[in-house]
Amino acid sequence: xxxxxxxxxxxxxxxxxxxxxxxxxxxxxxxxxxxxxxxxxxxxxxxxxxxxxxxxxxxxxxxxxxxxxxxxxxxxxxxxxxxxxxxxxxxxxxxxxxxxxxxxxxxxxxxxxxxxxxxxxxxxxxxxxxxxxxxxxxxxxxxxxxxxxxxxxxxxxxxxxxxxxxxxxxxxxxxxxxxxxxxxxxxxxxxxxxxxxxxxxxxxxxxxxxxxxxxxxxxxxxxxxxxxxxxxxxxxxxxxxxxxxxxxxxxxxxxxxxxxxxxxxxxxxxxxxxxxxxxxxxxxxxxxxxxxxxxxxxxxxxxxxxxxxxxxxxxxxxxxxxxxxxxxxxxxxxxxxxxxxxxxxxxxxxxxxxxxxxxxxxxxxxxxxxxxxxxxxxxxxxxxxxxxxxxxxxxxxxxxxxxxxxxxxxxxxxxxxxxxxxxxxxxxxxxxxxxxxxxxxxxxxxxxxxxxxxxxxxxxxxxxxxxxxxxxxxxxxxxxxxxxxxxxxxxxxxxxxxxxxxxxxxxxxxxxxxxxxxxxxxxxxxxxxx
Amino acid sequence: xxxxxxxxxxxxxxxxxxxxxxxxxxxxxxxxxxxxxxxxxxxxxxxxxxxxxxxxxxxxxxxxxxxxxxxxxxxxxxxxxxxxxxxxxxxxxxxxxxxxxxxxxxxxxxxxxxxxxxxxxxxxxxxxxxxxxxxxxxxxxxxxxxxxxxxxxxxxxxxxxxxxxxxxxxxxxxxxxxxxxxxxxxxxxxxxxxxxxxxxxxxxxxxxxxxxxxxxxxxxxxxxxxxxxxxxxxxxxxxxxxxxxxxxxxxxxxxxxxxxxxxxxxxxxxxxxxxxxxxxxxxxxxxxxxxxxxxxxxxxxxxxxxxxxxxxxxxxxxxxxxxxxxxxxxxxxxxxxxxxxxxxxxxxxxxxxxxxxxxxxxxxx
Numbered sequence: 001x002x003x004x005x006x007x008x009x010x011x012x013x014x015x016x017x018x019x020x021x022x023x024x025x026x027x028x029x030x031x032x033x034x035x036x037x038x039x040x041x042x043x044x045x046x047x048x049x050x051x052x053x054x055x056x057x058x059x060x061x062x063x064x065x066x067x068x069x070x071x072x073x074x075x076x077x078x079x080x081x082x083x084x085x086x087x088x089x090x091x092x093x094x095x096x097x098x099x100x101x102x103x104x105x106x107x108x109x110x111x112x113x114x115x116x117x118x119x120x121x122x123x124x125x126x127x128x129x130x131x132x133x134x135x136x137x138x139x140x141x142x143x144x145x146x147x148x149x150x151x152x153x154x155x156x157x158x159x160x161x162x163x164x165x166x167x168x169x170x171x172x173x174x175x176x177x178x179x180x181x182x183x184x185x186x187x188x189x190x191x192x193x194x195x196x197x198x199x200x201x202x203x204x205x206x207x208x209x210x211x212x213x214x215x216x217x218x219x220x221x222x223x224x225x226x227x228x229x230x231x232x233x234x235x236x237x238x239x240x241x242x243x244x245x246x247x248x249x250x251x252x253x254x255x256x257x258x259x260x261x262x263x264x265x266x267x268x269x270x271x272x273x274x275x276x277x278x279x280x281x282x283x284x285x286x287x288x289x290x291x292x293x294x295x296x297x298x299x300x301x302x303x304x305x306x307x308x309x310x311x312x313x314x315x316x317x318x319x320x321x322x323x324x325x326x327x328x329x330x331x332x333x334x335x336x337x338x339x340x341x342x343x344x345x346x347x348x349x350x351x352x353x354x355x356x357x358x359x360x361x362x363x364x365x366x367x368x369x370x371x372x373x374x375x376x377x378x379x380x381x382x383x384x385x386x387x388x389x390x391x392x393x394x395x396x397x398x399x400x401x402x403x404x405x406x407x408x409x410x411x412x413x414x415x416x417x418x419x420x421x422x423x424x425x426x427x428x429x430x431x432x433x434x435x436x437x438x439x440x441x442x443x444x445x446x447x448x449x450x451x452x453x454x455x456x457x458x459x460x461x462x463x464x465x466x467x468x469x470x471x472x473x474x475x476x477x478x479x480x481x482x483x484x485x486x487x488x489x490x491x492x493x494x495x496x497x498x499x500x501x502x503x504x505x506x507x508x509x510x511x512x513x514x515x516x517x518x519x520x521x522x523x524x525x526x527x528x529x530x
Numbered sequence: 531x532x533x534x535x536x537x538x539x540x541x542x543x544x545x546x547x548x549x550x551x552x553x554x555x556x557x558x559x560x561x562x563x564x565x566x567x568x569x570x571x572x573x574x575x576x577x578x579x580x581x582x583x584x585x586x587x588x589x590x591x592x593x594x595x596x597x598x599x600x601x602x603x604x605x606x607x608x609x610x611x612x613x614x615x616x617x618x619x620x621x622x623x624x625x626x627x628x629x630x631x632x633x634x635x636x637x638x639x640x641x642x643x644x645x646x647x648x649x650x651x652x653x654x655x656x657x658x659x660x661x662x663x664x665x666x667x668x669x670x671x672x673x674x675x676x677x678x679x680x681x682x683x684x685x686x687x688x689x690x691x692x693x694x695x696x697x698x699x700x701x702x703x704x705x706x707x708x709x710x711x712x713x714x715x716x717x718x719x720x721x722x723x724x725x726x727x728x729x730x731x732x733x734x735x736x737x738x739x740x741x742x743x744x745x746x747x748x749x750x751x752x753x754x755x756x757x758x759x760x761x762x763x764x765x766x767x768x769x770x771x772x773x774x775x776x777x778x779x780x781x782x783x784x785x786x787x788x789x790x791x792x793x794x795x796x797x798x799x800x801x802x803x804x805x806x807x808x809x810x811x812x813x814x815x816x817x818x819x820x821x822x823x824x825x826x827x828x829x830x831x832x833x834x835x836x837x838x839x840x841x842x843x844x845x846x847x848x849x850x851x852x853x854x855x856x857x858x859x860x861x862x863x864x865x866x867x868x869x870x871x872x873x874x875x876x877x878x879x880x881x882x883x884x885x886x887x888x889x890x891x892x893x894x895x
Contacts, residue, residue, distance in 0.1 A: 343801075347644065350801045460801060461644055461653065464808035468660055475674035476667040488681075489674035491541040 032131050036151045038068045044131060045072050045144070060088070062115070063095050065107045068148045069115075077141030079160025082122065087143060087156055090119040112150035120145070124157035136214055166192070169271045171438055176313035181271045186216050186290035192273040193220060197281065201225075207238060210246040216290040217252065220276075225283050227516040233480055234285045234298060249294045252287060256298070258478045263446050265439035266479040268300035275309050283517030299482030299515065302474065303499055305440035306330065311502055319502040327500055329434035334444040334470070336428045337374045338455035338463050340421075344370040346459030362418035371456035373417050377425040378448070380407065385429070486514045537739035540747045542673035546734060546817065547586070547751030549676035550727035552683055552758065553814025554636045557807055559724055559759060560766035560781035567717025568772070572706040574714045575763045578721030579756030583749055585871075586728040588878045590748040593735035595885070601732035601877065602828035608884045617877060618829045621732065624873050625822035626842065627866045628726065630849035632815040633657060635859060637850075643783060643804055654850060658843055661816040665823060665839045669737050672820055679809050686806040687758050690782070693789045693799070694765050703768040723867025724759060727814060728752050729874055730821050733828075782807075819846065 034041055042057060049055035049072075058071040069091065073083065098118065099106060106114050116125065128134040128144070134153050138144050141159040166188065169181035182189045190204050201223040209217045219234055237256040246252060249269060257266040270276055276286045276295045287296040297304075306326045311319035343350050344359065351359065366373060384403035388396045408426070411417045428448075435441040447470060454462035477484035487495035495512045497503040509525045511517040538546070555562070560571070567574035596604040601621060606614030637653040645653065664672060731748060738744070766781050769788060775781040786803035823842050827835040853859045 347801050350798050458648065458652075458656065459645060460805055461640055461648075461656075461808060464805050464812075465656055465660055468809065468812050469663065471678050472660075472664045472667065472671065472675055475678060476671040483674065485674060485678060489677035490539050491545070491677050 034129065034131060034134075034151045034153065036149050038070050038146045038148045041146050041153070042070050042072070045135075045138075048135065049138075058088075060092055062091055062111060062147065063106045064099055065105060067107065067111045070146045071143055072138055072146070073143040073158070074138060074141065077161050078143055078158040082158040082160065083143060086121045087145070087158065090121055091115065091145075095119045109149045112147040112152065112154070115145070115147055116154055120154070120156055122156050122158065126155040126157075128153045128155050136208075139214070140216075163188070172270060172272050172275070172308070172436065174272070174309050174313075177272070177309045178274050180273060182273060182276075182288075182293040182295060184291050184293055186218060186288055189273070189288050189293075189295070190218060190220070193277050193280070193286070196273055196277040197222075202280070207235075209238065209241050209243075209252070211242070211244050213245040213247070215246040217246065218288045218290075220280055220286040220288065222280055222283075225281070225511070225517050225519050226285060227283065227518060230283075230285060230299070230480060230516070234287070237480075238287070246289065247291065249287070249289045249292045249296050252289055253296055256287075256296075258480070262473065262477060263443040264302070264474065264477060264484075265305065265437065265443065266300065266477060266484065268297040268304050268437065269294050269439060270297060271295070272309060278309075278312070281522070282511050283515040299480035301479060301482065301484045301486050302440070303485075303487065305437035306435065308436040316502050316504040320500070323500050323502060326434055326436070329431040330440075330444055333428055333432035333435065333441065334448050335451065335463065335467070336424060336431070337378060337448055338451040338466065339460075340424050341370045341374055341452055342455040342460045342463050345456065359418070359420050362420050365415050366418055367415070369456075371452065373421050374425070374452060375449075377411070377417055377421055378428075378452070380411075381425055381429045382445070482514060487512075536668065536670040536737070538670065538673050538734065538737050539739055540743055542670075542677060543734065543738055543744070544747045544751035544754075545676040545680045546673050546730065547728060547748070548754050549679060549683070549810070549813040550730050550817040551725055551752065551755040551814070552687075552810050553727065554632050554639065554807075554811040555724050556687070556759075556762070556810060557639060557780040557782040557804075560763050560770070560775040560785075561778060562724055563717065563721060563763045564767075564772055564776040564781075566720035568713045569705050569708060569710045570712075570714030570717055571767060571772070571775075572760065572764050574717035574721050575724070576756065576760045577714065578718045579725055579752070579759060581718065581722055582725035582728055583752045583756060585874050585878065586731055586748050586752045587745055588882070589728070589731045589874065590735070590744050592878060592881055592885075593731060594741050594744055596735075597741050598736045600736055600824075600828050602825060605877070605881065608881050608888070615829065617880075618825065620873055621729075621877075622822065622825040622829060624729070624866070624869055625818055625825055626846060627849065627862075628870065629815060629818040629822055630846045631859075631863050631866055632811065632818060633846060634850040634853060635863060636811045636815060638856070638859065639780060640804075640808070643780065644801075651851070654847065657812065657815065658819075658847055660812065661819045662839055662843055664816045665820040666836055669734065669820065669824075672817060676813055676817070679813050683806060683810045683813075684754065684758065686803065687762065690786050690789065690799075690803055691758075691761050691765050693791070694769050694785055696790070697788050698765065698768040699771075700768070702771040703764070705772050706764070706767050719868065719871065720864070722871050723864070725752065725755060726867055726870045727817070729870060730817060732877075733821050733824055819843075822846075 032044065034044070038059075042059070046057065049057075052074075054075045056071070056073050056075050060069055060071075061067065062069045071083070071087070095106070095115075095118070098104075126137070128137060129152050134144055134155065137155045141161060143156045143158045145154040145156055147154070163185045164183045166180045166183055168179045172181075180192060182192065186206075193204075194202070199222060202220065203223055204218050204220045206216050206218045208214050217238060219238065221231055234256075238252070241252070241255045243251075243255075253265075253267045253269065254260060259266065268279070271294050276297065279297045280286050284297050284299065287298065306323060308322070311322055314322075344363075348356050348360070363370075368376070380403075384399060384407075388399045388403075391399060404426075408422045412419050412422060432441045432445050435444065451463065451466040454466045456462070458465065474485050475489055483490055486492055487499050492514050494510055495514055497507055498512070509523045510520050511522050513520065559575075563571040563575050592604075593601075596607070599607075602614075602618040605617045608614065609617065633654055636657065637650050640653055641648065641650055664675065728751075735741070735744070762782060766775050766785050769785055770778070770781055774784075778784050783800045783804060786800040787798060789799040791799050819839075819842070823835045823838040826838045826842065827833070853862055
């Protein structure tokens with residue numbers, strides 16, 4: 001296997017020189033070229049893998065001429081039944097029977113071809129003539145089969161490892177929609193997408209990323225719908241990633257996004273095959289990463305983060321109502337605390353007199369200014385949320401009760417905060433949970449802290465300035481060249497049909513034009529257009 | 531050159547014009563109209579607006595002939611090098627003055643309305659810094675921001691107008707219905723200054739993606755403020771009366787203050803209105819500021835406008851801090867407004883004449 005040694009950081013080189021001479025040099029001691037001698041080839045593999053307890057080297061003899069053969073695989077990554085029944089049984093037992101039945105003697109160079117064509121009863125086989133390819137296959141769970149007399153190595157697919165079954169989505173529940181979610185095996189995920197779209201034009205391409213992790217990364221699009229420029233851009237950005245390890249879609253996302261300084265997500269993340277597939281059908285590209293139960297969807301704008309699959313499955317009035325609620329919730333989540341601070345501190349006259357008096361009466365015994373009060377409670381809420389995030393479900397509920405009821409009530413009784421404050425902070429927290437996309441919600445939760453400071457310093461003018469700055473930032477953001485705030489900025493009337501209001505299906509006859517799909521129509525318009 | 535995605539669509543072009551025109555002047559508009567035209571306030575606002583529409587359309591017509599050039603470049607082509615550059619310098623002066631005046635009058639108004647204890651300098655500096663941030667992002671972001679704010683601003687103005695209808699008193703409205711030619715004619719130039727901002731058409735045309743429908747979208751862009759302003763003046767007269775709007779500093783805020791918000795959710799609607807006015811004032815000021823830096827770049831024939839933003843910001847700030855009191859401010863505002871009208875009339879007339887004579891000559895030959 002090629003181990004990348006072009007270390008560009010001069011500091012790393014210094015530390016290397018100072019320490020003991022580098023030890024991992026085994027590949028330099030052995031000749032890396034494959035030969036037609038099984039023993040030599042096996043030695044190469046052993047040079048790399050001998051120290052591993054899970055590497056299996058199985059030598060055996062083939063047929064009546066006792067041709068030396070060997071299997072190399074990683075135990076745990078292969079299905080042992082396949083290895084026993086479809087590989088070893090055929091090679092050690094059935095081939096001898098065949099020889100006897102046909103009175104043919106297998107020997108010399110024909111052995112390899114014969115093995116390939118008659119003995120291995122597995123559908124997917126490949127040939128490898130370089131050690132690089134062969135080693136990668138073995139490490140991915142394939143079985144390498146060496147036969148004396150051939151410098152090629154037969155790669156037999158016997159992959160099989162313990163995997164989680166398809167389960168319900170954890171973070172994106174749905175009431176009407178399908179209940180399956182991606183899991184950690186790439187092949188299962190691509191199969192879930194294929195099950196939803198049987199179009200032969202749908203292309204699933206893979207590339208390997210990570211110098212050492214060699215993770216399979218697949219990108220999915222539909223030929224004839226997706227903008228070819230977009231596909232090229234995705235390929236280009238994926239190929240530019242040159243790192244040691246790729247563990248999760250989140251890492252890929254951080255490498256391919258346009259503005260890495262922004263708190264806002266520029267790539268949609270979903271664990272739902274139906275969301276992924278319908279986005280692909282709209283002309284977007286999905287990126288799947290092996291070992292990750294999430295798919296990335298590019299390009300994506302803020303509008304997409306406010307959509308949930310149920311909007312499309314339910315009737316349009318209900319879908320539009322839910323969208324309204326979500327956009328409203330996103331404003332509340334980001335701006336409610338700062339507006340509260342501004343109004344209480346600078347402009348109490350804005351409130352109706354009875355309410356202003358009630359708030360003032362509540363606050364009369366509070367030792368803190370509105371800003372400190374809001375800040376303390378917001379931090380408490382964030383602590384509760386973060387503590388509950390990774391706890392087992394049973395304990396998580398306890399945290400909910402302790403946080404919501406005990407702390408809230410006790411804080412008011414202790415005179416640290418006013419009841420109206422607890423109400424505000426709870427509503428803000430709930431509003432942030434309304435937003436379907438976790439990463440968009442957390443961005444909005446984050447920006448409310450600087451907004452609170454602005455409000456405390458400059459009152460309503462500070463909130464307005466904060467609103468302006470957030471809007472400038474959102475307007476300047478792009479996702480793969482796609483404007484983040486479409487369909488509002490730039491205003492695209494054709495796409496605005498599926499925005500805050502989702503029009504009835506009958507009117508959504510075009511794919512979103514801002515993604516520049518090649519094929520724009522998605523329904524038979526004659527039925528509905530007049 | 532300019533990337534496709536950085537080009538402006540027709541809607542963005544209109545939004546840019548609307549957000550530049552609707553600005554700091556909104557809250558004082560009825561006073562401006564009342565003072566300048568008296569009984570003719572309503573008609574003068576409307577006619578001043580119509581004149582602004584015509585001017586804007588003429589500028590767009592001129593700009594359409596030179597699709598990839600701004601006024602700075604085509605005035606050089608038409609008038610010769612030195613007069614053309616002088617005209618560019620005049621336009622630059624106007625944009626810089628307008629930016630600083632908007633900045634100053636915004637800060638004055640805000641200090642009076644919301645932040646009585648905050649130093650004026652703090653308001654001005656925070657505003658200017660935010661404008662710098664926007665201007666650095668370039669024309670496509672500015673246009674997108676205009677589109678984001680446009681529905682908020684227009685809807686809130688319509689809301690203020692709509693909710694004020696219950697306070698509308700026909701008797702107060704009567705005077706402006708009587709025909710009075712002289713005050714109308716007197717008031718028109720002053721009211722045309724309320725529509726300043728359409729001058730940005732001189733500069734944004736080369737950024738547009740398509741120039742086919744430029745005239746209708748120019749009319750749309752200037753027409754929406756005309757309708758909104760006329761409605762605002764009309765409703766202010768109807769609710770507050772002619773006398774009152776001449777005396778109040780910010781009649782539109784008073785108008786909003788009188789609104790009884792349905793359901794009693796908010797006692798003082800004016801704060802809500804001021805919040806939205808901040809957005810309008812900002813986008814207008816920032817657009818002028820960006821146009822000033824763009825003009826500078828074009829005069830020197832350079833491509834990168836970003837250094838000029840840092841260069842212009844202190845100049846704008848110093849100019850804005852110079853006027854000592856409200857009276858000086860009002861005078862400066864008035865004359866800068868006249869200068870804007872003068873420049874656009876002069877430019878259009880001069881350029882159209884030159885164009886006509888050149889055409890005539892080429893026909894002779």
